[in-house]
Amino acid sequence: MASSSPVDAGLMAPPSASMADNAAKPPVAIVCIGMAGSGKTTFMQRINAYLHEKKNPPYVMNLDPAVTHSPFQSNIDIRDSVNYKKVMEEYKLGPNGGIMTSLNLFTTKVDQVMSILEKRATPDPENPAKKPISKILVDTPGQIEVFVWSASGTILLESLASSFPTVLAYIVDTPRSSSTSTFMSNMLYACSILYKMKLPMIVVFNKADAKDPSFAKEWMTDYESFQEALTEDENNNAFGGGEGEGGGGSGYMSGLINSMSLMLEEFYSHLSIVGVSSLYGTGIDEFFAAVEQKAEEFKQDYQPELDRRRAEREEVKKKAREKELAKMMKDMNMGNPTDAGPFADIKDVDDGEEPQPLSSDEDDDEYNIDEDDKEGLQARYEAAMQNTDSTTADASFAKYLHTQQR
Numbered sequence: 001m002a003s004s005s006p007v008d009a010g011l012m013a014p015p016s017a018s019m020a021d022n023a024a025k026p027p028v029a030i031v032c033i034g035m036a037g038s039g040k041t042t043f044m045q046r047i048n049a050y051l052h053e054k055k056n057p058p059y060v061m062n063l064d065p066a067v068t069h070s071p072f073q074s075n076i077d078i079r080d081s082v083n084y085k086k087v088m089e090e091y092k093l094g095p096n097g098g099i100m101t102s103l104n105l106f107t108t109k110v111d112q113v114m115s116i117l118e119k120r121a122t123p124d125p126e127n128p129a130k131k132p133i134s135k136i137l138v139d140t141p142g143q144i145e146v147f148v149w150s151a152s153g154t155i156l157l158e159s160l161a162s163s164f165p166t167v168l169a170y171i172v173d174t175p176r177s178s179s180t181s182t183f184m185s186n187m188l189y190a191c192s193i194l195y196k197m198k199l200p201m202i203v204v205f206n207k208a209d210a211k212d213p214s215f216a217k218e219w220m221t222d223y224e225s226f227q228e229a230l231t232e233d234e235n236n237n238a239f240g241g242g243e244g245e246g247g248g249g250s251g252y253m254s255g256l257i258n259s260m261s262l263m264l265e266e267f268y269s270h271l272s273i274v275g276v277s278s279l280y281g282t283g284i285d286e287f288f289a290a291v292e293q294k295a296e297e298f299k300q301d302y303q304p305e306l307d308r309r310r311a312e313r314e315e316v317k318k319k320a321r322e323k324e325l326a327k328m329m330k331d332m333n334m335g336n337p338t339d340a341g342p343f344a345d346i347k348d349v350d351d352g353e354e355p356q357p358l359s360s361d362e363d364d365d366e367y368n369i370d371e372d373d374k375e376g377l378q379a380r381y382e383a384a385m386q387n388t389d390s391t392t393a394d395a396s397f398a399k400y401l402h403t404q405q406r
């Protein structure tokens, strides 16, 4: 696909912006998540245009299979690989099921995606003039839960984060978050995304031209000011409820919001908050400054945790492999592979000892497969090769035998 370019020339970048050339650094992946109507597409278009303006074109990925019109071009577009409408027809699914299945199908190609990104992130020896990418922009489906709560969303994000510093940009519709209850709902959503994705997050208060987001920043940094707004909403009966139930509104609602805001204080302290107008381009410099800050945070705080989780997963996989190997050895009547026997540990000859040949006076029969066992093995091998639904142990056993036969 052709390199991305801003389509809407009407979106002009602010003149004061400055952008360091980060060609030597790994690119930062910015994953845009936002509720339908929050202005996610307009924001993507704006930051794409800004980077082009800075002669630093990003690499753009669209992960929304259902989008019918996109105002910017994507380098990788899920719609090029998966036909969302056909997926819905073929699997008899509704819109959300269709998006999720399309994402699942796309995720089977995640290795290809990652190798393309890694190639584009390193200098091309055949074309030294071509600058490696410094930003990867990822657009996600407006149905947040489909992306955030699906296995494919997790796999895609984890794959990205395993290769590049990855930052979440959570887009908020500021005018629609000006009451304490909608604000709180939005923040709880952001908190659950952060908790699920475990990646650094920037909360982007969009549509700053329509409503100044300074109230939101204040609420997130000053508990008292949120309390005052809460009391005001309560007095204005903003939470509903009848007379005598906690003043003008429901005492339960304000009490709940109150305790949640206390709980969210810790969450707020880990966020970067920026106010932008995607329509007019204000606040985009601050957004990219926050991206740099979060990318550093990613390396210092999140990367070690990601590495630890990856090492943990590797350990689980290794244990499962060892278990399967032990089972296989048992099936072949060879005992535990870690026991002394024909598979003794490799010894370092430098430790002063003469290397000992493997014992020949052991009962060799112990390691031989008798005719009955051979028949049993062959039967299992054939079953495993024929039946793709066979157990993992059978499948790896078949694979093992297959490699032995080559």
Ligand SMILES: Nc1nc2c(ncn2[C@@H]2O[C@H](COP(=O)(O)OP(=O)(O)OP(=O)(O)O)[C@@H](O)[C@H]2O)c(=O)[nH]1
Pocket (backbone or CB within 6 Å): 034, 035, 036, 037, 038, 039, 040, 041, 042, 043, 141, 142, 206, 207, 208, 209, 210, 276, 277, 278, 279, 280
């Ligand atoms: N005033 C103002 N309106 C905006 C801004 N950003 C987006 N909008 C408007 O908000 C509406 C929704 O914007 P989109 O970019 O389509 O929002 P989205 O989140 O991608 O919506 P979905 O495609 O439904 O997921 C449009 O009418 C935009 O023009 C902004 O910064 N200021």
